Amino acid sequence: MDFTLGEELEAVRELARRIFTDHATRERIRAAERSETGIDHALWSELANTGLLGVALPEDAGGAGLGLGGLCVLLEEQGRAVAPVPLWPALVTALAVARYGGPEQRAALLPGVVDGTIRPTAALEEFAPHDPASPACQARRDGDGWVLTGTKAVVPSAHGAGPVLVSADAGLFLVEADAPGITWEDVETTSRDKARTLHLDRAPAQPLTEGTPGRPPAEGALDGVLDLARTALAAVQVGVAEGAMRRAADHVTRREQFGRPLGTFQAVQHQLADCYIEIEAMRVCLWHAISLLDAGEPAASAVLVAKWWAGEAGLNVVHRTQHLHGGIGVDVDYPIHRYFLWGKQISGTLGGASADLERLGSALAGASW
Template sequence: MMDFDLPPEIVSLQEMCRDFAAKEIAPHAARWSEDELFPSRLFRQLGELELMGMLVSEKYGGSDAGMVAYVAVMEELGAVDQSVAAAWNAHSTIASLPLAEFGTEQQKEDWLRPLATGEKLGAFGLTEPEAGSDAAGITTRAERSGDGWLINGTKMFISNAGTDMSLGVTILAVTGTTPDGGKRYGTFFIPDGAAGYTKGQRLKKLGWHALDTRELVFEDCWIPAEHLVGQEGNGLRQFLAVLDKGRISVAALSLSLAKAALRLAVEHARTRRQFGRPLTAFQAVSHKIADIATEYEAARGLVYRAAWLADQGRPHAKEAAMAKLYASELANRAASQSLQIHGGYGYIRESEISRFYADAKILEIGEGTNEVQRNVIARALTR
């Protein structure tokens, strides 16, 4: 018999996060966005609630709650503030999981534990000015130098690296060539304050205004040998191994935006009157709401199934790509239709839907563009 209900403990966790978001995030989200302010205090509160290490073992300060629980929490955080949820997502997945999966015991104690407890914030550096979807095309290099590594290169569009609680950044770099002329890759942790590691100014983005995003530059940045995470030569494979969970998390972030767009559309349609009637009385409006609600339920099924497969330890690369693809495109459709229902009121920056509308587009780009997701799905079906 199929059971689509969340376990009671996850329902309780979700309700707690819903209450927390309503009290601690919702009243401030508009100001954080307008002022482009990263709310460090809030993330320390998330740490106190044991939410900063949900995918990390309890041994290292996390709660090891699993992907289904993680998606349930994301639904609540992202439905109130996408910038906060995006920062939490980057920290929880691609910043923490490489250390959790491939780090040594010492690395986990030194770096993973402060991330999992919420004492510090994590970042991951893959994208470069000339490499994004083509992860193998990165040019940042790591060369052996004495008993360490010398890092040179530039990373672009990196989130969480420039806050007052940033621990450092884990990066992917080219370490050499294979016998057949291919590239070898390594994963390295660069701590804040390392000589030769500098950060550009915060980038001015279309959305996600409260999320700290910067260019990172490494000029003869020397780090000790023990800052290599996992095996030299396996860096790209290590990154790809944790990428599926990152895609599920972006799918969940997209789901949360669709949820917010639906709520705002319904609220406005009920209260706004035209021609002597509420907007809900007009079929053109009510059909938009019906479409958003139906697609939200379809996306929710894809996202939670991918998360459940991950928790079961079963293959989920195709399902993660499908969830990310569909949910992110739904988020954009839902935000657009909800804004249309709001009319002129939705187009002013003071409106809540305008913030979600600006935040939606990046969901089709980050964690692998949707063109890449279609490639992943097609390969899985035709190989």
């Protein structure tokens, strides 16, 4: 199977790489991490101005119509630069509305995502142990509408975000960030993202459907959105791992020990070779999942394989590259440490590698061959 990017996706990669290289400097990343939201808002505006926020969204919403493949090219470039913008939660939510939402919901959300004036986020996790596919958050009818009760953990980049895509026992719902019955609790994640815990107490919500009063949420939407989210996270992790490997390669080329560059030592070369092999395996599994999802074919197992590789191999790579930097690798303000933090955070989002492996085993055991 040929996973070579076409002309359009190559153009997206080139543009995204240039923007992230120019904007995601060490100083800008530091400033964003110390801000109230943890987001580089100037970078977010630049992504909107260049059309990259709409790369995956349909053309009738003002997007480029490049689907999940376009999104994952963008996310991989973000990961290479560890750029502090909430692309995956915002654009996965937008894709969910594009695929499962009704005309009114699409019209209300998608144009604002494309031009950067609306920044949604996704509340798909709860406190462990739990399976994201079986949320404990309760959705109940209330007259002609719905209300949600429960707690959603680690909602990414929630400061200033809205609306919020919430998973519940009846499916997916959109809630306004400041709706009655909602309270927020600030938390800071491993990757220094300013996330928040969301508490819902009979908060009014709109099911992800045509918005007809009393209508249930779109069937199968939760599984579909989890596939999108897992694939998006795998794409970010590929970029994080490659960015970390390239920084390590540059470091061992310049750094000398015993009168020789570190990169001339065979043990160092083996470590980087192992990183390269694992990154290529991550990329192949990622694009296999993307190709199936964009083609509308069954992709649950392929998505879990990609997510498992992202968690397992991605964590291996950021560990190795940090070790190759020696003592400065554990300096919390040194650039390579940020890659380690991102890799660690992504590896545990929506469940770690062992949880993904268990889900994959269950999926394969239930498959008909």
